[in-house]
Amino acid sequence: MIAAAILCWPALATAGPVYDVDLYALMSGTCRNVNIAGRSYTCKAVAYFHTLRGRSEFTVVLDDPADNSHIVSFSGESSPRTQDNLFELAVDRMLLKSSDRPRVDGLPVPLVEASTGSCRQVGSFVTRQVSSITCAATDRNGKTYELNFQSDGSPMTLRRLRQSSLPSERQRARQVAQLECRLKARAAKVLPRDTPAFVIRCLGEDDGKPSDEQR
Structure with a gap:
């Protein structure tokens, strides 16, 4: 979060x-x-x-x-x-x-x-x-x-980033992305004190990936 x-x-x-x-x-x-x-x-x-x-x-x-x-x-x-x-x-x-x-x-x-x-x-x-x-x-x-x-x-x-007021569907997608990044941190055995920085980098990488609509 x-x-x-x-x-x-x-x-x-x-x-x-x-x-x-x-x-x-x-x-x-x-x-x-x-x-x-x-x-x-x-x-x-x-x-x-x-x-x-x-x-x-x-x-x-x-x-x-x-x-x-x-x-x-x-x-x-x-x-x-x-x-x-x-x-x-x-x-x-x-x-x-x-x-x-x-x-x-x-x-x-x-x-x-x-x-x-x-x-x-x-x-x-x-x-x-x-x-x-x-x-x-x-x-x-x-x-x-x-x-x-x-x-x-x-x-x-x-x-x-192309941004606007996010509908609830986009908010849910963002929450899923956060959970996925936390799972990646756990899989990589990132220490709890280093998890916030790891998640920031992870979400930054995801923001740069094309969405299904852009492919």
Whole structure:
């Protein structure tokens, strides 16, 4: 459910669960520094999301032994790219998700904290190569959030998604996909603490496969 929650965050933060993500990118590398409200973490996965509403998010799955559902997003309105190899995002809110958050339609609703800050990605979605991502933001209560991610040189996984308000049939299909990914994790003997990152990658791969209607 963690991957599904991430995919629905842009909508959950503003209204009902409308699935409006149209671009998804998963980066491979290492978080050299992740600081969330004064606490330091390592990360399990870093991904970028763009929505039909024109928002962008850098989302981090934290390696938190006390909470397997600890996920944060640096979120802001998308802005035009001024350089081919550089993307900058003005952050206006932090999305904070944990295991104790309330749920809508079974999906955790993130805590939205109004914030100011920025993210800077060195790399290009066109070439699928990114070298680094740095983010820094401060919320209205003075809490600070920082991310320093370094790529391992592998091409990012990039998916362009055709999205709309999903009917119940599509929702059921998504739930089946989640279960299949969890079964794959179990078959691969993935440790429980690594399962959220595994499911995110698994669903990203499935999103790139053509549906029966497209074949």
